[in-house]
Amino acid sequence: MSFLQRCLLRSWIPVTTIARTRCPSYSTAVHGSLERTLVAVKPDGVQRRLIGDIIKRFEQRGFKLVGMKLLQASEGVLSEHYHDLRRKPFYPALIRYMVSGPVVAMVWEGHNVVRSSRLMVGETDSAQAKPGTIRGDFSVHISRNVVHASDSAEVAEREISLWFHSAELISWETSDHRDLYQM
Numbered sequence: 001m002s003f004l005q006r007c008l009l010r011s012w013i014p015v016t017t018i019a020r021t022r023c024p025s026y027s028t029a030v031h032g033s034l035e036r037t038l039v040a041v042k043p044d045g046v047q048r049r050l051i052g053d054i055i056k057r058f059e060q061r062g063f064k065l066v067g068m069k070l071l072q073a074s075e076g077v078l079s080e081h082y083h084d085l086r087r088k089p090f091y092p093a094l095i096r097y098m099v100s101g102p103v104v105a106m107v108w109e110g111h112n113v114v115r116s117s118r119l120m121v122g123e124t125d126s127a128q129a130k131p132g133t134i135r136g137d138f139s140v141h142i143s144r145n146v147v148h149a150s151d152s153a154e155v156a157e158r159e160i161s162l163w164f165h166s167a168e169l170i171s172w173e174t175s176d177h178r179d180l181y182q183m
Helices: 003-009 015-021 043-047 051-060 075-081 091-098 113-121 134-138 153-163 177-181
Strands: 034-041 064-071 103-111 147-149
Touching (some): 034 051, 034 113, 043 051, 043 091, 043 103, 051 064, 051 134, 075 091, 113 134, 113 147
């Protein structure tokens, strides 16, 4: 039994309080900062009705949804979104695929949400995506990999501003925010 578990058994005090006052080996430092990321369910994920399963994973992880919309992405938005891939041979097929059906664009907020989201989503190639990741569990091919997640805080900021107007994002506090982040 770990030191923290022994502390919990001896008291009814919330875990973060116990950790700070009685368990000096438990780190209460908050790693990273509160950030936002773009996550988009791609046309194959929408067609396969995976939106709820994907949202559930982010909610269970403790992230907060601050923006969401179902839309038919325009070629203009997609060409900006995928501007780094313009010279790749698969670029035209990617754009055709992304305009082939609706997309659910979401903005999630939390500590280390960008890095955590990338880990939750898994490798781009479904053959390399580990079971338990969204792509590992739902993706069938590299060209139909269900979901997009921003790969850095800087990219997330750019992508969010591309897909959402600031008025479409809602700042709010969840009832369990203090319990999750002990700020």
